[in-house]
Amino acid sequence: MKFQEIKRGISIPRLSHFLLLFLFAFNSLVNTAYDINDGEKDYAKEGDTALGIKLDLNFARTWPNVDPKDSTVIRNWVFSSHLKFKGLVNDETNGIEDEQLWQIALTGYNEMQANQEAYGIPKRQRSKAMTVLAFDHELILASSQKGESFSYYYTDTPVAKALERCQVTRRRDFGKESIHKNEGKCGEEMAAHLYYLVHPGKSLSSQKPRVATIVGGKRTDPCTDNKGEKFGCSTFVQEYGIEVVDANKEFKEFSLSEIAGGIEKRSQIQLCYSPDTSSNSKK
Template sequence: MLAPNISLLLLGIACAFGKAYDLTKPLKPKGPLGVTLDYSLATAWPEPRDPKDNKVFRNWVWTSHLQFKNPVSEITDGQLWKIARDAWDEAQIDRDQYGLSDYSKPSAMTILAWGNEIILASSQKGRSSFTYEYKNTPVRETLELCQIVWREDGPGDGKTDKKHRTEGKCGELMAAHLYYSEDATITLAERNARVGTVVEKRKNLENTDPCGDPKNQGHLGL
């Protein structure tokens, strides 16, 4: 009975790569939130890839950075959750306009709100981990400190490291990367930001707390 299972697996791989997509140029986002494919990540990281090659492995993230005249403290938690869900929908619309299959579909969308700004970022889909493989970023440095704490003070007994449970691909970390790429002068911890993530489970979106200990983060609902 092993052969039929292998055949189905090969069929699934063929379906993943069989659909032709078009990355010859970045496309404008179609939704009001401006959620769009991180084109440089998909075509040039960890190394440049031919935009016309539909058979290579790529890394996929969808993001947007919004700025408002008024502080986002005026936006309720419920409204932020709605924005996150709308951002998820916009990411699917953007995938469609590139002709991408579900192989590129991220599992989550994170919203990060502080001051008069909002960052929206999906989880990363792909083989490589941008968080761990792109060196010298504040996000990676923070995770490495967490690994040290885990090893020295946690269940690691001074011997075992503990990497991030999603290999650093969650939406919260992608949002943090975008934040630090545009403002490295003030840490996120000082921003007292609100953060929440919607995750697709069994074709339905669920509101979830951010990664880490909710007691130490301004997650939506507190």
């Protein structure tokens, strides 16, 4: 009897230790496993409201310097789409209404969610925001970025320089050094990066763009400054003179074949590859 009690007393701690190790290993697996080795995932998004939101596969596989076949390393995720229309998207008469722009952002958000499910991206690593940038004949949709900051990795991009100007303003107004509160990984910055890949010689501010962002399925204003310690996208969009669509406006259905004269082309701009072929701009 005593032997059995001693044995039981020893075996239970060992079993508990084993279970803890197992649960830790399982939790690590759940939070890192995904599949990006078989190309683009088909998640059945077609029709007159389909925006073509896709994972930037090349960015996820290779940036900044990672093994494309390693399915455990924490990747850098961005989801995006590029739409070109026959008419001007910001035209007051025949363009895309603010309410429709909100619906487009929400539709893009839902497509992103489905795409993340298709790739098996762990919930802790998933993008939670989708931004639509409207200008000229185009819409650029871009998610918030997960992973190492692309915006602060390269210091010579137009977006990095705009963030630096915001930082100078913060230093002047508050006397403190600061960077973007989300490290420049919000949808607003990512959409601006994509814009300059296809329009490198034309300032975004000259386009008089509009922007709308969905976070967690809800209409959301650009992130705000944090008591002067860090600045947010509210400062960034002001730097570019971007009009923020009123978050109090309701959603309104849209048809890609009807808004802004009808859609002309749907494609993707890749962050670390070649410019989108739907653009006539040179590299």
